[in-house]
Amino acid sequence: MTVYYVNSATGSDGNSGTGLKSAFATLSKVESLKLKPGDSVLLAKGSVFNEQLDIKVSGSEGAPIKFGSYGTGAAPVIHGTGDGIHSLYATNIVIENIKISNVGGAAIYAGNVSNWTVRNVEVDKSGVSGKSGSVTFRTGENITIENSKIANVHGDGVWIEKVNGVKFLNNTVTNSHGTAADGVQMNDSSNILIHGNHIDQTGAASPKGVLTLIRPVNAVVEDNVLTGGGFGISAQAGKTVTIRDNDISGFKGYDWSFAVALGETGTAKDYDISGNHIHDGAWGVVVTAPIGSPSYARTNINVHNNTFDDLSGAALKVDRPASGSFHDNTIEAGTTATNISPAIQDAHTFPVSNNHTVANVEAATLAAADATAATTTEAAADPAVSAVHDSLKILTDTGAAHHGNLLENDSSDNGTLVLRHFDGETVGKNGLTLTGEYGNIHVERDGSYAYTLDETKLPAHDNGHVSENFSYGIDDGTSHHSDTDALTVYVHLDDLLK
Known part of the structure; x- marks a missing residue:
């Protein structure tokens, strides 16, 4: 297993490449x-490579080939007129800790590949030649994209097609531009997990949608923040699809805009849509199809335990033959609960039951969160290091910091928890201060944080309704690192910009 070093500033392709002082200079030399399996190619931080990286070799399942970075400073950057990284038929590849910016084509394009992991990769302004700037995987299996940031690309932010085994975890995708561009689109894929991501189309030019799944099989979409776009989640023609515990907002711009929709392009079966907060948009959950479209089956569509507020349309719309149920949902006063066609009502195939109306969803949600936190505090510790998502809701602001603790609802086997990493940075003994999209945050190793909103950063067109995500990692003080968790800051200041 050999480690090769590449430094665009001080390296030379005449070197051996196997030492810090004998680094190569170019990616073409790497090609x-x-x-061999287990080898690594590390790019020097601060380096800039004006060329495409072609990956034509494969690792093995236990010894992937890794492409990463070394040193200190800014992540190494790949940019050029073609794709950033291009590969066909390669297997067992890891790409991590690099940046791909201002490339003419796709940031990453890989076809007929398997067992790839893309982690801690930043993509910015790809597709500048007018071609799609997506992180693209076409045909393959076992693709993981995690802890990465993708912003301001031309075309879909992420495009997955005909892949069995997809994990899309804890990523941020912002502003995928183009009339046909979605934040993330996955077609004809199976065994999908989409978890912990923040996908935001609020500032996209000609935004289409946030997340599109076409013909998914065995898909779970959970704990994501999905903002803006013409729609939130379009999950068409799927089988065994779970959409749960997501925050979906800002879906507007068209009279048909929706948070979640299915039923348009094929048979849909066994959907569980639950625990989502759907707000500040047009329609909620929609089961529909264009007039004159084929008669598809839509069976066992279970919509329950969601919260709906600030919708111009109904929380549920069903205007095509379907079977399922709408029950135990919370709906804010002023939002229409259902819009179900008379024919479906007469057929009794989509019963409505046990839903309740509240005067103020935010107040009810905060009260429930307080009750849950109290219960969690009193519960016995989990016999493993584990973390639970945190959220901060800012409903009013006086300019003072908003405080909380990330570790209050987390646990470990020895009762000791330490915040080690926050948004990719190490939390030192003096804590860590970062500038976010809408404010500044300071965190300490004991998990305490203080978030100060910067009202000058709030976009006027959102009327004070925005959100941002921070990821973090904990351990029990003996290097047993937990799964990455997230803090989501919701800002809902209705009167701020009026």
């Missing part, structure tokens, strides 16, 4: 190597 000439006969890399």
